[in-house]
Amino acid sequence: MKKRLIYSLFLLFTLFTLGSMLTIVYIYRTTFSLRTLIALHRVEIIRQNLVISAQTAQTHLYTIGTPYDKGFDEVVRHVVNLDSSVHICLGCHHTPEMTARLTEMNRLAEDYKDAFSNFITTSGNQRQAERFRMEAIGIGNTFLNKSQQMAFIANNRLNDETLTVMQQISNSRIILLVTLVLSFCIALVIAVTMTRQITGPVNELVGATRHIKSGELGYIIPFKGKGEFGELIDSFNDMSLTLKDSNEKILRYLHNLSDLYSITITFHSVSSMTDIFKELSEGALELTGAQQSGILLREENGDFFSHMYPACGIPEETIYSMRIKAPVIEDLYNSSNGRALILNDDVQGSPTSAIDAQLGVRNVMFVWVGHKGRPIGAMRVANKKTGDFTEEDARLLAILGNNFSAALENVRLWESLKLQMKELKNTQEQLVQAAKFAAIGELASNVAHEINNPLTSILGYAQLMREDEDMNNIRRDLDIIEKESLRARDIVNSLLEFARKKPLKMGLVDINKVLESVIELIGVQTKDSRIRIAADWGNIPPIKGDEDQLKQVFLNLASNAVFAMGKSGTLGIKTFVLGDFVNIQVTDTGKGIPEELMGRIFEPFFTTKNEKGTGLGLSISYKIVQSHNGLFEVESAAGMGSRFTVKLPIGDKTLKVRPISISPSANLPIES
Amino acid sequence: MIRKTILAFFLVLLVTANAVAGEKTLLIGLVPEENIFRLIEKNLPLAAYIQKKTGIKVQFTIEPRYGDIIDKFKTKQMDGAFFNAFTGFMALSKLGVAPLVRPISPGGLVTSQSVIFVRKGSGIRSLSDMKGKRAVFVDNASASYIYLLYQLHHLGFKDTGQFFSGYYFTGNNEETIYAVLDGMADVGLAKSRYFEQLAAQDPLISEMLSVLARSGDLPDIVLCLRKDFPAGTKALLERTLLNMRYDPDGIQALRILRYSGFEKAKASDFSAMAKLAAAAGINISNYRYTR
Incomplete structure (x- = not known):
């Protein structure tokens, strides 16, 4: 496109330049001809002045001494002008014929001056003076005739030159017009073509972006072309496909992450090891598309890693026979810097190779489960249904492994917490009990203190009653005793109320x-x-x-x-x-x-x-x-x-x- | 005092400037010693030079007769004229003109003599032999004619009509020489400068003509200005003409006139002419100088 644009502009520029140059040439030629025409007119003016001067001088030859005499100075001026005009003409470039004519005119002018001057200055010899006059008249007439002949030639030349100039002006107009019209047409054609060539692919691109915007990732523009737009559309198509791939990959990742999330969520919601092993095995199968999955965990004594039950795709009796010495796992863990062991083509390097053959393993992958820099387990998946195990499988399993590790830790912590809670509950019960005893003691103390006063009153009034025979007094004392007794009862009730826990x-x-x-x-x-x-x-x-x-x-x-x-x-x-x-x-x-x-x-x-x-x-x-x-x-x-x-x-x-x-x-x- | 001096200086400047501004065109007369058209053509470069240097336009005027320049000097309001020896002498006496400059050549001041020449074979060998012969003169106001009168005066004749069988005036030196050469006359009188120039160009002149008598040196040509000519312009003009020989443009104009420069002229330059006229018995006050 860039080349086309440059070529088109170059074509336009060249055409315009050529047209301009042609026009300039014609204008130059026309100007030159006009200049010649002007020069010819100037010459004609000079010639006419010359004729006027000659005619004036001739007139003087006839009118001297008469009332029509224009004066000597005037005649002298005209004769001098006449001579100057001839010299001016002679000083220009002419054809040889014209030069000869002008030379003849110059000679006549000199002779005329001689005869004229002699006629004017001679006196005392009328015949001689007349002879000079007639000579001057004759020369003057000849001079005028020659001048008229030259005027005829000059007029022809002027006419020819005028026609040439007119023709050149006409040609210049045509060239200019053709140049402008042609330039305009070509510019129009270029503009239309370029616009189409630009807007076509652009429209395609706009349409394609709408397709992509509407979710049609991977949309391919059918435009086939070369140049920048071709490259642009190819790039766009590549981008569209890349977007589609990326989107699919993202969706796949999201799916995997979703699976992973579901599995790991389950991890954290179960509290038994058996459930964790089960969820882990099923999750590993789901994530990697393997046919066998399970986990080997370090035994409590730390010497062996043994396969846990339940697992997927492995018979139970085989599971229990899958025990690997801890140093084997640790060496593999350390030599791979904790990265997964993927064996797609050759499963001989598998730490479970002895049993792999029995299980018909085609490919196998171990993903390490570490804790504080040490391997505590290894997730094992084998026989991927489609193709080989990939780094992506390993990454997913690693995340699963990390979650498993956390879940394992959580289960352990949970067990520990349960134990601690139980201990705490026992302690609390003991403390509450102790508090109760203390409260009871306090209550008892308060009860004793509060009840002691009414009891003292009751006791005092009871002793008074024993000694008193007056029934009124006894009755009054009994009232007091009753009142104090009620007071004691209220106190006891109040304290009981206080001590008793009620809803x-x-x-x-x-x-x-x-x-x-x-x-x-x-x-x-x-x-x-x-x-x-x-x-x-x-x-x-x-x-x-x-x-x-x-x-x-x-x-x-x-x-x-x-x-x-x-x-x-x-x-x-x-x-x-x-x-x-x-x-x-x-x-x-x-x-x-x-x-x-x-x-x-x-x-x-x-x-x-x-x-x-x-x-x-x-x-x-x-x-x-x-x-x-x-x-x-x-x-x-x-x-x-x-x-x-x-x-x-x-x-x-x-x-x-x-x-x-x-x-x-x-x-x-x-x-x- | 200083203020007065400055004021006077500016007044002078003002007057001079006005004078120069008022004299934009100088009308200078010419004596037709040669073909009048060529004479004007020869002097045009001088006019152009003066205008270029001073801004003053110079216009030439010429009359068919020598003596007309005396009569028409005032009527034409001429500012000055290039006078020959006799017209200059007369203008000095009658018009009171002031001599300004006269030309010089590499040999010194340009002077001329008046020559009396005859056609060989005319039988004229002495002045007295001229009697009864046909004569041709330039002009009765030319120095050569005065020289002839001087010679006739010595021979005892008072006018040319008594001495010659016939005579006429050509009005210029060249035509006078050619008239004798062509046999139109036996005796001719002309300015030696023209005679020698034509003799150098045309061998026939030396071959056919012989000089019978020659006057002493007389001023060839002198530029004189009218007596009331503004002093400032006069000084400017004089300075321009005197310095002309040092200026390439000036030298070019001088070369056409066959001069090498100008010298300051003075009234005494006409003394020889005055003596010659007096010796010829001419009374300047009643001399008939026009034809």
């Missing part, structure tokens, strides 16, 4: 009311101290929850606060709504929680109360709040107090943040 009994709970009952319980605990309780009940909606368990949480928080303050301080209890949560703040002005212990306060059995605490209070409270989709916020500053905020969702809101937020605070705003 959640969800219902609408008025938090403020629950907190009031907590304050009542805490009042018993703080009655002998200078601890002030400051309650601030907000306008809060009822929330969905287990009233008893929430009560246990708040009682625990309040109890801890009281413990933290010792003999004096302020226990603040405040409720309010913030966002979608009901907030319950329990603050104290106690010693605060050391920063290094903040992260541990919700751990089971963690306590700062020594023998007075079980370490389960906050842990259980946390679980209760969590079971209500609530969260804990703890702020504390050493020496200034702590603030525990329980956030419980209003309605069915669920928590989407970490249920615990713990932060030390240097400026804890404790409300009094």
